[in-house]
Amino acid sequence: MTERSATHATFVVERTYPASVERVFAAWADPKAKAVWFTGQAEPDYQMDFRVGGREITRGGPPGGPVYSYEAAYQEIVDGRRIVYTNAMDKNGQRISVSVATVEFEATEGGARVKLTEQGVYLDGGDQPDIRRGGIEAQFEALAKTLA
Numbered sequence: 001m002t003e004r005s006a007t008h009a010t011f012v013v014e015r016t017y018p019a020s021v022e023r024v025f026a027a028w029a030d031p032k033a034k035a036v037w038f039t040g041q042a043e044p045d046y047q048m049d050f051r052v053g054g055r056e057i058t059r060g061g062p063p064g065g066p067v068y069s070y071e072a073a074y075q076e077i078v079d080g081r082r083i084v085y086t087n088a089m090d091k092n093g094q095r096i097s098v099s100v101a102t103v104e105f106e107a108t109e110g111g112a113r114v115k116l117t118e119q120g121v122y123l124d125g126g127d128q129p130d131i132r133r134g135g136i137e138a139q140f141e142a143l144a145k146t147l148a
Contacts, residue, residue, distance in 0.1 A: 096126030
């Protein structure tokens, strides 16, 4: 029998970008722009319907490695200010995590601050809060390169 576990955690990732809030928010809202920095894949299997009730779906992984599937549902969108979504991640068809995330955007002198708060449950050792946080930090770095 497989050992079952559920690890609960909340973490925050923050970054300030030297770009306007409108430009940074657009990088989250436009499917073509987001596919560039979010997936980390040259040709991702990616879909996005950016509206309350809309979904975001990506699937892929390293050549010969595990296949990861991510599906999010947008719960609230306040243009230029906030995005709230729920998401689930699978590895080779097995659920490894479920979370709710809030992304907040704030104008700063010379740029925009983005704060992502994730509250998640990480299942059966297939995902862990530190792994997820590291992935989001890598996405924030990729977003910085896209905005540069």
